[in-house]
Amino acid sequence: MGGSVSCCMSPRETPKVRRREVEECPITTTTTTTEEEEVEVSEDTGTYLQHISDREMPDELAHESNPSDHPRASTLFLNKSQTDVREKRKSHILNHMSPRLLTTKWSSCSTIFLDDSTVSQPNLKTTVKCVTLAVFYHIKNRDSSRTLDIFDEKKHPLTREKVPEDYGTTDPEHKLIYRFVRTLFSSAQLTAECAIVTLVYLERLLTYAEMDICPGNWKRIVLGAILLASKVWDDQAVWNVDYCQILKDITVEDMNEMERHFLELLQFNINVPASVYAKYYFDLRSLADQNKLSFPLEPLSKKRAQKLEAISRLCEDRYKDLSGSNIRRSLSADNLLGLPNTHAILS
Numbered sequence: 001m002g003g004s005v006s007c008c009m010s011p012r013e014t015p016k017v018r019r020r021e022v023e024e025c026p027i028t029t030t031t032t033t034t035e036e037e038e039v040e041v042s043e044d045t046g047t048y049l050q051h052i053s054d055r056e057m058p059d060e061l062a063h064e065s066n067p068s069d070h071p072r073a074s075t076l077f078l079n080k081s082q083t084d085v086r087e088k089r090k091s092h093i094l095n096h097m098s099p100r101l102l103t104t105k106w107s108s109c110s111t112i113f114l115d116d117s118t119v120s121q122p123n124l125k126t127t128v129k130c131v132t133l134a135v136f137y138h139i140k141n142r143d144s145s146r147t148l149d150i151f152d153e154k155k156h157p158l159t160r161e162k163v164p165e166d167y168g169t170t171d172p173e174h175k176l177i178y179r180f181v182r183t184l185f186s187s188a189q190l191t192a193e194c195a196i197v198t199l200v201y202l203e204r205l206l207t208y209a210e211m212d213i214c215p216g217n218w219k220r221i222v223l224g225a226i227l228l229a230s231k232v233w234d235d236q237a238v239w240n241v242d243y244c245q246i247l248k249d250i251t252v253e254d255m256n257e258m259e260r261h262f263l264e265l266l267q268f269n270i271n272v273p274a275s276v277y278a279k280y281y282f283d284l285r286s287l288a289d290q291n292k293l294s295f296p297l298e299p300l301s302k303k304r305a306q307k308l309e310a311i312s313r314l315c316e317d318r319y320k321d322l323s324g325s326n327i328r329r330s331l332s333a334d335n336l337l338g339l340p341n342t343h344a345i346l347s
Helices: 015-024 035-040 060-065 076-094 124-140 174-188 192-208 218-233 240-246 252-265 274-290 302-322 342-346
Strands: 113-115 297-299
Touching: 076 124, 076 192, 076 274, 124 174, 124 192, 124 218, 124 274, 174 192, 174 218, 174 240, 192 218, 192 252, 192 274, 218 240, 218 252, 240 252
Parallel strands: none
Antiparallel strands: 113 297
């Protein structure tokens, strides 16, 4: 038996069991433990299994390249709108006036103005306007015109009318984009939250597929994002055949094929964390503020003030319940969005 420990272990046993039995064995040996065996064995808990979230945690470069996946990265549409915002501000300074000062409602000691848009229940009309404005800036300030055939409207037209020759080179106006999206949302009775998720999927497609949204493909890209967002977000999703009733000349087969390509290009990543959703909501509000798209304001009434106080108490109670755990986690968007529907309380 000499320097062998075969009497104290079985070759089929795990390294952890083997090590414990070797320590309990009264026979003194000079067995050397290999480096590979030391890595596999944990002193206290045995074999260490790394959590999947730790293994897949992206670096800072991934955060910047995929803003639709991470709450800390700046959204693409807000970055693309900055050039136009700076030009507008310079023009206002040169003209020595700001037109917004003439129309903005300001709170005073006697009257407080609030809008009815919340992160859990955004205002539908203004949210759709902001989302289409984000699409407008994507098209206007694009770096190139990379596209795929499945989204090319000349190869897959949405109407029977002939596509103009300059369709792929002339940037659409914001009104045209808004009219197209508003028709879909109105006919399919989609919600404002669906519009925000649509923008998330759109930017995720652009980064994952390394393509651009341009005059020749914006309608089909937006349609594909709306189609997917409505199925993921709404409990009673709109079927593809229902969209064919809205867009009379498109076929169900074409819709199905576009949906399959969209999902494959997204790598089937349709999850939208609450923190990412909240980031897009507040960035859309910033975009609205920069472009003078104000959310509807109403004077604060006594009844509404009482309901706001009730919401504040709910938030305070939730904070107290979570105070014993990680404070940073309790204040995150994922927890705040888990509160009761504030819009339902206010209405």
